[in-house]
Amino acid sequence: QLPSGSDVHCKVKIVNLAYNTSKARIMKTFQKYGVLLKIDLVANPDNPKLSLGRGSVTYESRVGAKECVEKMNEQCLDGRVIRVFLYNSKPRRSLDTPAKRASTTRYWVKDISTKCFRCGEVGHIEINCTNEAKPKPCPL
Template sequence: MTSFAGLSRFYNRSGTNICLHQLPSQLLSARGIASKLFIAGLSFYTTDQGLSEVFSQFGQVLDAKIVMDRGSGRSKGFGFVTYASEEEAEKAVSGMNGKVLNGRVIYVETSKPRQFFQGSPPIARGPPNPAGNS
């Protein structure tokens, strides 16, 4: 995610802050975000290397990563593949969506930027004070 670190905030001409998820699709495409795919339904036995090998038939794979559970170290069953171009990513979506990989049907779509809260999430401050105690 470090490659997108500089994209989190932009400013328009009036100086107003613009969040990444509000940017036009052309800018996202130019920054390479549109060439990143989300793959769901992966077998727990699929590896980063295996994912890269399967998806390399559609173009140059820059990165293939399966998301792992921190506690158990097991796959969460989904991952991401990043291509060198948007065209290669589109070919992979049409070629792999609904196909079987390691015994499981996988679902492939273009990755979307993370959605952020519009406001701040509530802060937990513990139980309220009993009546009469300040």
């Protein structure tokens, strides 16, 4: 693995992941664009099997990282439209108004997604569901 200071330009941040997206799924999807050195997925402290919907991958080369950003940004992964960008390329915003502060804390709130009423999975809503409907239990 590269020293921590030299991999800044090769690190790609991923946000808006489904909570049930695994490291294996991320590896399978993102290794198409280059050799992956590291995969980080922020785990939910209350349930380690689920993520908090964000993570990062570190590529061996900057070329692979740039290609990943170009091809994967605004694409659907596990039922969610993900946002992908180079780790150090996102500009810092001024937090001078309460509205701006609220919007930046959205990703730090514990549970911002909803549970699908059709299939029961977390990360999307019924209108966007492509899964088969689970049978409803008998109310009697």
